[in-house]
Amino acid sequence: MANLKNSVIAFFGKILNAIKTFFWNVRRLFTNIKNRFGDFLDKHNINFVTRFPNWAKALLYLSPALIVLMVFTFYPIINSFALVVYQNYNMTTETVTGYTIFGNFITVLTDESFIVPASHTASSAVINTLIIVFISVPISVLLALFIAAALNTIKPLKSFFQTIYFLPYVTNTIAIGLVFAYMFRTDGGLVNQFLGLFGVNVEGLSWVESGAVYWRSMFVLIFYSIWSTLAFKIMVFLTSIQGIDKQYYQAAAIDATPRGRIFSKITVPLISPMIFYILVTSVIGAFKIYNSIVALFGVSGAPAGVDYNLQSIVMYIYQFIDGSNAGNLSVAAAGSLILFAIILVLTLVQMQASKRRVHY
Amino acid sequence: MELRLENLTKIFTNRTGIETTAVKNLDITIESGTLVGLLGPSGCGKSTTLFMIAGLEKPTSGKIFFGDDDVTKLAPEKRGIGLVFQNYALYPHMTVFNNILFPLENLDVPKDEAIKRVKEMANLVGIGELLDRKPSQLSGGQQQRVAIARALVKKPRVLLLDEPLSNLDARLRLQMREEIKRIQRETGITTIFVTHDQEEAMSISDKMVVLDFGVKQQYASPQSMYTDPGNLFVGKFLGNPPINTFEAEVKKGYLMINDKKFMKIKVPDALYDIGMRPENFRAVAEGFDVDVKDIYHIGRDTMVHFDFNGQNVRALVDSDDISSEDKVVHLSIKESRIYLFDKETGKVVNHG
Numbered sequence: 032m033a034n035l036k037n038s039v040i041a042f043f044g045k046i047l048n049a050i051k052t053f054f055w056n057v058r059r060l061f062t063n064i065k066n067r068f069g070d071f072l073d074k075h076n077i078n079f080v081t082r083f084p085n086w087a088k089a090l091l092y093l094s095p096a097l098i099v100l101m102v103f104t105f106y107p108i109i110n111s112f113a114l115v116v117y118q119n120y121n122m123t124t125e126t127v128t129g130y131t132i133f134g135n136f137i138t139v140l141t142d143e144s145f146i147v148p149a150s151h152t153a154s155s156a157v158i159n160t161l162i163i164v165f166i167s168v169p170i171s172v173l174l175a176l177f178i179a180a181a182l183n184t185i186k187p188l189k190s191f192f193q194t195i196y197f198l199p200y201v202t203n204t205i206a207i208g209l210v211f212a213y214m215f216r217t218d219g220g221l222v223n224q225f226l227g228l229f230g231v232n233v234e235g236l237s238w239v240e241s242g243a244v245y246w247r248s249m250f251v252l253i254f255y256s257i258w259s260t261l262a263f264k265i266m267v268f269l270t271s272i273q274g275i276d277k278q279y280y281q282a283a284a285i286d287a288t289p290r291g292r293i294f295s296k297i298t299v300p301l302i303s304p305m306i307f308y309i310l311v312t313s314v315i316g317a318f319k320i321y322n323s324i325v326a327l328f329g330v331s332g333a334p335a336g337v338d339y340n341l342q343s344i345v346m347y348i349y350q351f352i353d354g355s356n357a358g359n360l361s362v363a364a365a366g367s368l369i370l371f372a373i374i375l376v377l378t379l380v381q382m383q384a385s386k387r388r389v390h391y
Numbered sequence: 392m393e394l395r396l397e398n399l400t401k402i403f404t405n406r407t408g409i410e411t412t413a414v415k416n417l418d419i420t421i422e423s424g425t426l427v428g429l430l431g432p433s434g435c436g437k438s439t440t441l442f443m444i445a446g447l448e449k450p451t452s453g454k455i456f457f458g459d460d461d462v463t464k465l466a467p468e469k470r471g472i473g474l475v476f477q478n479y480a481l482y483p484h485m486t487v488f489n490n491i492l493f494p495l496e497n498l499d500v501p502k503d504e505a506i507k508r509v510k511e512m513a514n515l516v517g518i519g520e521l522l523d524r525k526p527s528q529l530s531g532g533q534q535q536r537v538a539i540a541r542a543l544v545k546k547p548r549v550l551l552l553d554e555p556l557s558n559l560d561a562r563l564r565l566q567m568r569e570e571i572k573r574i575q576r577e578t579g580i581t582t583i584f585v586t587h588d589q590e591e592a593m594s595i596s597d598k599m600v601v602l603d604f605g606v607k608q609q610y611a612s613p614q615s616m617y618t619d620p621g622n623l624f625v626g627k628f629l630g631n632p633p634i635n636t637f638e639a640e641v642k643k644g645y646l647m648i649n650d651k652k653f654m655k656i657k658v659p660d661a662l663y664d665i666g667m668r669p670e671n672f673r674a675v676a677e678g679f680d681v682d683v684k685d686i687y688h689i690g691r692d693t694m695v696h697f698d699f700n701g702q703n704v705r706a707l708v709d710s711d712d713i714s715s716e717d718k719v720v721h722l723s724i725k726e727s728r729i730y731l732f733d734k735e736t737g738k739v740v741n742h743g
Contacts, residue, residue: 278480287468390484
């Protein structure tokens, strides 16, 4: 029996070897042909590879990515600059009634519910977005940092906890949003039941449903956006913390450094490039918040029967493309450029502020 | 302060349960104020020993004493040691000044005194003018000095150096070797340093420990270890070019080589491993005749190759005493420079 087994193994080993040898020879053949071809081209001085300048070759290799970027990124950006100067642009007939430089910007900036809260509401798109950005980003970055540092110290069940904390990243945003909306239900929601345990009067305590107070639904929104973005940050921080040379910690241990100081003086500075990267991308991401609001409050961006609106800048822009004010593309373009300007300025400020604190 | 290791043992167990003994029953007493080199081939447990003294590794059994204090169970920060890592482990985001100051920040030291001590230490190691630089702006030798200053600034009881010179180029190594010796003399601190470079260990340490597979082979001053190796391993490990070893029999009080009487020797008749250092041979007018296999002139010295009992043996002799045409060379060697090792235990039988 063992004999048979061995001979079978030997047989397959031979086949595998033959296949390997075949591919080895194929590669030899190709190399041979390639070299001969190159020699031929060299001899007649028509070899493009050696005659082309390096930048041309680089351009050739970059062209697939560049073409995609051109079509889907650069062209729309340029086009939005073009759109913004049209007056009353009509999508279907492609006609305009005139041209303006600032007209569309002024429309957006003076529009009710963009910066200034509209008369019937208590909030505007810019205010909502800024609140989300400036509350959720710092909290989520700090939280992710602490969780990553804590995860790095535990030994048993390490991968288990890493998986748990990474789960939100692979879960659908809309699905999580629906679960959140369910958890924060007025009647029998998990949160209200929990609060009820502590004697809080939860009768009619509404979070995301009709009659919810602005800060209460904003709290749910911020809570949700922190939680859904946490996973990626934890993963990035954890990998960079694991990349730190152990000797720094040993040296610190010998010098009797307390845990808090090790964290603030060694861990944080050593992963500061990653923290900065996460900070910049999260600010940008938070400014572009859209689907979390839709997931929690629907496309209207507000719980039923309230006098405020939780719509973000992107939601505001989107209404001119496919919403209540559909077709007004020039105004949408103006809104996008304003959002772009805000993000640009904030990123530049962050880069400037980080120069001293980020150690590459 | 005296440092004492008693029966120190470290066994690593990997995931599949296979045990590896890194250090085995190590007994060493290191006198106060001496510089001791831990020497051995790679993987012999010398760094493990150092880390156990530092407290970064827990010994499987055995005890470590600093003076009269048993520190075996003490956490590293409570032992009062300074450790210089192989690649220095300087905090890259801090200036040299902050790097040296870092250990003091955790101690109860007034700010003025801390700054004074940092400057003092920087001057001692010769980097007084580099305090504002970042480690990445320093050369390897300067980083090394910063690492030593950082280890010394809190006035530790013991200074530990883990292969401190292995990342430096050859010339710098010679220079830093003397620097470490000087700094150790000036501070008078008990110092242990780990190295695999025998020349380095011999030139800087007051005493050396040679380890092989976690077992102490010999603990003595470098020169006495060189002239009186305790066993075959130490004999083979020390010396460059390496010692010649071959088997030979002692018959009726005579050491027999190539079926001839080589020398009268006072050991029991038996088969031995013989060690003879190439540099201990002399080319003389009347001596033991050997047939030359190869001859290489290297400036001042000449290397002669010949056979002793079928083993290739090299002799390093003065170039003036020999010419490349010689087919037969007359060699002599002092009896005290012939080492006979027991075939079973490897222990030297005619020395010590």
